[in-house]
Amino acid sequence: MAPKRKSDDVRARERPEKKVKQEVAKEEHLKLVFEPRPEWHTVELPPLATNDVKVLPPQQVVDALHHHASKLLLDENVAYTASHMAGSASHKFMSTIMASGTLEDKISALTLMVQESPMHTMQAFDNLIALAKKRSRDQALMAVAALKDLLGQGVVLPSDRKLKSFGKQPGVIVALQGKGAQWVLGEPLPGRVDKKHLMVWAFEDWLKRKFFELLQILETWCNDEVEYARSRAITYVFELLKDKPEQEENLLRLLVNKLGDTERKIASRASYLLLQLENTHPAMRMVITNSVESDCLFRPGQSLHAKYYAIITLNQTILSKTEGGVANRLLEIYFSLFVQLLKPAEETTRPANVTPTGRPQGGGGKAGKMAAKKRKAEERSEETVVQTRDKLMSQVLAGVNRAFPFADTNTPGFEKQMDTIFRVAHSSNFNTAIQALMLIQQISSTKHYGAERFYRTLYESLLDPRLYGSSKQVMYLNLLYKSLKADLNAKRVQAFVKRLMQVIGMHEPAFACGVLYLISELETTFPSIRNMITEAEIGEEDEEEHFVDVPEGEVEENGTAAAKPHGAFTHSQLYDPRKRDPEHAHADRSCLWELLPTLQHFHPSVSLFAEAILLAKPMPPKPDPQQHTLMHFLDRFVYRNAKTKAITSKGASIMQPMAGSNAANLLVKPGSDAAGRSAPVNSEAFWARKVENVAADEVFFHSYFNQAGGKKKLASAKEKKKARDADDSEGEEDEAEDEIWKAIAQSRPDVEGIGSDDDDLSFGDLEDGSESDEDSEPGLDLGGGDDDALDVGGGAPTAADFAEMDGFPELESDDDALLGSDEEANMDIGDESEDEVEEEVLSRNKQQRKQKKKLKALPTFASAEDYAKMLDDEPEDY
DSSP states (O other), X not given: OXXXXXXXXXXXXXXXXXXXXXXXXXXHHSOOSSOOOSOGGGOOOOOOOOOOOOSOOOHHHHHHHHHHHHHXXXXXXXXXXXXXXXXXHHHHHHHHHHHHSOHHHHHHHHXXXXXXXXXXXXXXXXXXXXXXXXXXXXXXXXXXXXXXXXXIISXXXXXXXXXXXXXXXXXXXXXXXXXXXXXXXXXXXXXXXXXXXXXXXXXXXXXXXXXXXXXXXXHHHHTOSSHHHHHHHHHHHHHHHHXXXXXXXHHHHHHHHGGGOSXXXXXXXXXXXXXXXXXXXXXXXXXXXHHHIIIIITOTTOOHHHHHHHHHHHTTOOOOTTOHHHHHHHHHHHHHHHHHHHSOOOOOOOOOOBOTTSOBGGGGOOOOHHHHHHHHHHHHHHHHHHHHHHHHHHHHHHHHHHHGGGSOOOSTHHHHHHHHHHHHHTSSOHHHHHHHHHHHHHHHHHHOOSHHHHHHHHHHHTTOGGGTTOSOXXXXXXXXXXXXXXXXXXXXXXXXXXXXXXHGGGSOHHHHHHHHHHHHHHHHHOTHHHHXXXXXXXXXXXXXXXXXXXXXXXXXXXXXXXXBOTTSOOGGGSOOTTOSSGGGSOGGGSOOTTHHHHTTOSSHHHHHHHHHHHTTOOOOSOOOGGGSSXXXXXXXXXXXXXXXXOOOOSSSOSOOOOXXXXXXXXXXXXXXXXXXXXXXXXXXXXXXXXXXXXXXXGHHHHHHIIIIIIHHHHHHHHHHHHHHHHHHTHHHHHHHHHHHHHHHHHHOTTSOOTTOSSOOOOHHHHHHTTOOOTTSOTTBOOSSSSSOOBOSSSSOOOHHHHHHGGGOTHHHHOSGGGTOOHHHHHHHHTTOOHHHHHHHHHHHHHHHHHHHHXXXXXXXXXXXXHHHHHHHHSOTTX
């Protein structure tokens, strides 16, 4: 039997007293030493002694003090859980979610608990770490994201300093000096240290170890086989590195290592995040540069793929005049990489597989299908390596070009690197050679070093056959313009002009137009170029010969000294295109004969530019290389018009030329003439232009469309307009014809009026039915109306005419009776002159053609009402 319950009065008397006693005991037992707060690292602690540190404290004493501090911190967490987590309604709700909620709800609840007081919710933080270690990617990445928000954007970590371990706290080292160095557990705390100090230091040490544990988890996910997991992991690494300085060396190493990821998206993502980190923290540029160099670029056994993404990260580093150290460091890295890339690749010869008898496996015969397939795969791999090396060299040169203006190049070691750059200018890839020449030009114009060697190399590159198929022809033309414009030797510039005109016939019209425009621009700076066109060549007969004594030692074979014309015109003074040095080619003594063939060039723009140079006419507008290609010419015939887009930056990189920043150093620029050529060639706006307003390469299209398509379409448009006008005036013509019919009926009483009951056809209806077929004889309708009608005199037939047709037996018996004799035929003409007859015939033919058009415009089938009416009008004996 259940025990008797106490009455309500007894319980009411006992409850207040017991409740008060329990609360007092609980407060005494669970009183918190540290006040709960999110920003635990901002609390003001009691001041400590500032004694000088003479010796480091013993490690066992530090460990004992650390163990005591950890015990105090654990008791603090237990007290907080018992007092705050049990009494609050919100905490009870969180406990319910932790027990029966989804994983996302659990992670959110744990995150809220840690945010309230990180020092008192260490167990919740451990639970998040445990969730981040799960094998399920979704659950683990969700927990890692929550930890990233807590430690990165949250206030759990200090944002102005790194965490310190317990043994490296300055307060611990100072407190354990002197007598404190012999402290043991149970004695009073050494120095001025109290429980708050120990708890804060112990929690900071614990949080530092947990953060490192999180880094290990992130490193695992950075190497996951799924691309999405790796992408999210490096993003979390970047956000932690951007927001807080804790473990920045390890975080940066993780991010830099992903530059060598096999997936291009991940490597590109890592490069982008490193550049964003430099923009957020400009002071880290040197740190990031050194990390990329040591951890990726010069690591032994590193692949070319990783080096490529490392270089494109470095060459996009934003520099300034105040950061000369970063620029110098980048130049050192670039030149060191030059030396590695220019080393010849070691050819590894694989020994052939041999049998135990010493013979090669397979008998040494022809390789099978699998062996041939394997060999092709190796060749493709070798070709890919070569292409990657060329791309890497180009990116290194781009980085040197960007870092050179900000670097201090007064060091003597910099000149030694010029030989390396000249070696690149003679490399196998012509596009890379162009970039090397651009770098040398920039250095020579700034430092005035190696100018003669640069112009010899540039002069030699004009004969390079790889220039024909190069994709950097615009860059090459701009390099020529910038180099020759800054040259002070007019003879050398003339040699360049001479050679340019010699090789122009091998290139496409786009390059030819650019060369001719380049020559016209150089004429303004070097007037001697014009003399090569206007003045005659210096020949042998123009030289003045004077004889001098032969120097000693120069004696003929017979022993007598012969006087020779020293200083006279010799063969060495003629123009020699084989000279390596353009200054010694004597191009100033020759004419620009090579300009004449370009006047008959198949491309009209080339001949137009050549004619302007020869006759000193105003030059056409600056040529656009994209407008003179064969593909652009063929696109005109398929009416393919390029889309006009606004000039925007490509990608997210900030290392892009500003609009108009270097316009003075650019000779041609792709897309510069797109605005003037916006009208399609197959549009009426283009046909309506005058010939003198059409570009030379568009004259053909202008005449073609005007003759083949333009006039025809314009004529059809006019006919449609006339037809619309005729339809609008049709009603007015009908009214006028009715008035004419009424006047004729009144003048002739024998003609039946328009209001007769027998016939309700109007004048226009009879006129429309006068002719129906082009093959019929003039004036005769062979079918198409209700009755066969005959138009004899060209006038409109009347009802009386139809009635009188029954009296002509000739029409029924013989067709020749229609013509009759000559006298009868002349009777119809009367006394009219031949001109009047011709006019009447012309008017009659014109009227017949008009009636044909009207009949053709009629519908093929009549309406039901018209068909019923025709049946009623038919004779009964039909």
